[in-house]
Amino acid sequence: MITSNKPNRLNKVLSYLLLVVLAVVILAPFFIGIWTSFLPTMDIAQGNFFSTKVSFDNYVAAFTKTPIVRYLGNSLVISTLTMLAQLVFCSMSAYAFVFLKFKYRNAIFILFLITMMLPFEAEIIPNFTTVKNLGMLDNYSVLLIPFLTSAFGTFMLRQAFMQTPTELKEAADIEGLNHFQIYWSIVLPYNKISMITLGAYSFLGAWNQYLWPMLTTFSNDSRLIQNGLRQLQSEETFNDWGMIQASAAIIVIPTIIVLFVGQHYFKSGMNEGAVK
Amino acid sequence: MLKSTTPTMVGSEAKAKKKRHSFSLNAKDKYFALLFLGPSLLLLSVFVFYPMFRTLYISMFLTNTLGKTTVFNGFGNYATLLSSPEYIASMGSTLFYVLAVTALTVSIGLLLANLASQKLAGIGIFRTLYSITMGVSVSVAAIFWLFIFNPSTGFFTIISNALHLPVINWLTDPKMAMWAVIITTVWMHLGFTFLILLGSISSVPTTLYEAASVEGASERRQFFKITIPMISPTLFFVSTITLIDSFKSFGLIDLITKGGPTNSTNMLVYRLYKDAFYSGNYGQASSEAIILTIIIAFFTFLQFKFLEKRVNY
Incomplete structure (x- = not known):
């Protein structure tokens, strides 16, 4: 063709x-x-x-x-915060896997890989009990805290970080930069594209959440847009x-x-x- | 949420294998590791590992309506499930749905990608239009299609009436309700699948097609003998992604059919949710969760293995 x-x-x-x-x-x-x-x-x-x-x-x-404006606002806030948190925590753990040498590194990495195989949908029963016991129900925190990090994001950034040229790392070592400085001023800027990709991915992921917010939020103050539309559709406005x-x-x-x-x-x- | 690797990452793995970073053995590394890895590890332990073991544990017990475990039941819940005609039916409809969605999404996506890979003036517009459903979320897709399927005022009904054709009861006929969910799911997945396949087709070296043209191979032959084999890794990737995603389908079912009519669309995740949070049957719902995990883990593992293999060759 x-x-x-x-x-x-x-x-x-x-x-x-x-x-x-x-x-x-x-x-x-x-x-x-x-x-x-x-x-x-x-x-x-x-x-x-x-x-x-x-x-x-x-x-x-x-x-x-x-309350569609409220729903939209809730979704925007939660998606943005989820995105920022995942960028921070995933890049930090990816950095550790690529640039730090420590005991059980491979074992912990395999744990992350296993995590990617477990569907969140299958874990909602204990997770619901957990957030209920912590008093997080119907609140921004319940929509945010379980999703602050992601094994997929860590894996994706690890793959990208591994391509950072060794020369850059060596130069940083010679200059005597510590890990925070290398992470912040060398590794993150060098991997901008991967960070943007993960950002878009995690934002959309949070924006499209359905089952978990439906289980854990009941009021318009914390309801997200996907569940809000369902609410509008099932109410008197059917x-x-x-x-x-x-x-x-x-x-x-x-x-x-x-x-x-x-x-x-x-x-x-x-x-x-x-x-x- | 937890999706697997994209094909482009495979290349990076290959490159990385050639030049591993040399580590400066630094005693301070382990403190930094704790600091950098600690937060993620803690979160994953609380919201992924603990619940997995907890679900496995609950699945071996009978529970009261508050979710407290009462009597140890061994594999009793699993035995009950696997001998329940309702659960088998739910598994059957899930498999039908998953296979139909995957086959349709990948083949239509392939058709669109192949068409849009032609070098024609203005082809960029079509590429954008075909990828547009990437911007559609579950609830929006469900509302658009619910209106189309609506028995009394829906678009299909209006068309059928105008053409004096029999009206199809999309949402009340169990068979058609299944197809209503399948159509909506395929439509939603199409944008993403199209984009990935388009990228893959565009990267097939043009010299292959030129050589084939010189030998007089028809376009159809070129498609089956060059395009398909060259993009087969990507085809495998989008198929497993679609497969895994459709096994986890919940939103569209909740919005369009609520598992009905007569349980015809009561698929695995929807059933799990209802057994746990409507019926309070946490023990049984947990064993359903474990079965779901085994299925998803199997396909994800398959994908990992395949991608790994591809790197070595």
Whole structure:
């Protein structure tokens, strides 16, 4: 497909046709959802899909009648803090695995590898008891503390840190820098790209959490956006499709914009992967 | 949450093996190690290792509704589970779901990636559009598709009525409800799978295709004889990632079907959650958790092994 020796016109037209049809199919749920978010619920309920009464009423209703702003704020705070904490703790433990020599290093590393094989979903029963006993329920801390570090993040950064040129490390040794200085002023800056990747990954991971926040938070003060949408959908507003679609659009539009802007970075990341 | 390695990391491992860092034997290292590793180790002990052993322990007991262990039951909970037709059915529907999601996500992702790897004007727009579902979270995906599947006012119903076709009861027919969850899951996973496969296809050396073209190999033949073998490690990687993720599916099920109708979508994690937190049957739920762990650990291990092998060759 990459190099067709005779790029004749018919083939090209067929390719474009297929590309467009597939794009329409993939985007259809967005179009349908966002279009209905502008329609009055009455029209949606009657199947009057091509109504002309387009307005921002559903958006106004979502912002004023529901705690969606609070949910969004909660999710933003928790995702940002999770990301920052994982960047700190994962990079620190990755540093230890690569640059420090200590007893049981390999054994502890294998423990981390085993951790990656254990699904968090299977551990919710004792974890629920733990946070309940610690009085952390329905509180930011319960959404944050279990996720401050991650074995996957540590593993990923360890792989990256191992590529730090030995010359840099040797130069630091000659200058007599201690481990904190080497970590902060040599290893972290050198591995900026991997840190950004882990940051994006952990932010999205926290943003998409569903089961754990659902179990451990009950009030709007600490409820996250994913569970908040479910709450809106199951409450009295069940049939207010217009407003529900507007709420979904409010959440998805910013992420799509970020994705469009980030496309440039994704692309360069892809090329980097291709070189290896 | 805990995902496995990405293919690009494998290269770094290989490089690292060639030049290991020489360690300056420093007595102070162990204090730094404690400081650097301590926080992560403590957190993982409390929220991963302890709960694992605790779950194993509880799974061997009968429990009261408060979750306190009462009578030692050995492997009794496991025996009850494995002889319960309901649990076997739940396992069966999970396997069906996982296999359908993995097969569909990977093959559609491959089709999209192969199309989008062509050198055509404006192809960048299609690449962005195809990766768009990466920005969609569980609840948004569920709401968009719930509206489409909605029996009375849903998009599919409107279309069927307009075309005078029979209306499909997506959410009330047990078989169709399963497909509703599968379709939504595939749609959500597609963006990520597409991007990974596109990256892999783009890195296949163009000289291979040029040589094949000279020999007169058709595009179809080039796809099966060059593209597929060259990207097979990545295909394996996205397949296992999708497989593992779908075994752990919870959010979409809770949002779309709540395990119903008639338990047709009551898959492993959803069932575990209901047995523990609705029915208060912690002993049995713990043995379900252990079985789930064994399945996930098996596939993750397989992935590790495969990636390791790839480095050596």
